[in-house]
Amino acid sequence: MKLNTVRDVLGEPSSWDNHISDGFEGKPDMDGATILDVFVSGNQLALYTRNAAGVEALSIFFIDDQEIRARIATQLMPGLDVHKAVEARIR
Numbered sequence: 001m002k003l004n005t006v007r008d009v010l011g012e013p014s015s016w017d018n019h020i021s022d023g024f025e026g027k028p029d030m031d032g033a034t035i036l037d038v039f040v041s042g043n044q045l046a047l048y049t050r051n052a053a054g055v056e057a058l059s060i061f062f063i064d065d066q067e068i069r070a071r072i073a074t075q076l077m078p079g080l081d082v083h084k085a086v087e088a089r090i091r
Helices: 004-011 065-075
Strands: 034-041 044-048 058-061
Touching: 004 065, 034 065, 044 065
Parallel strands: none
Antiparallel strands: 034 044, 044 058
């Protein structure tokens, strides 16, 4: 499988699990969601988002390839729409 875009690694935003949120569990509604922050720790990439309704969510991804993880982290800038962000090329 070729990993050319952020979407190829993280999947569609609507499939992202929510690990913490404003009392909401499951998959957050990503319509109109923007990136608030991105964290990298070990083999984890954490993406903190807020959707159009103001619900914040934290999605965590385990990416063992350090180079891919770093490339993705540099593409996911605070303020970006999540759907535009996953279109970014990583290779």
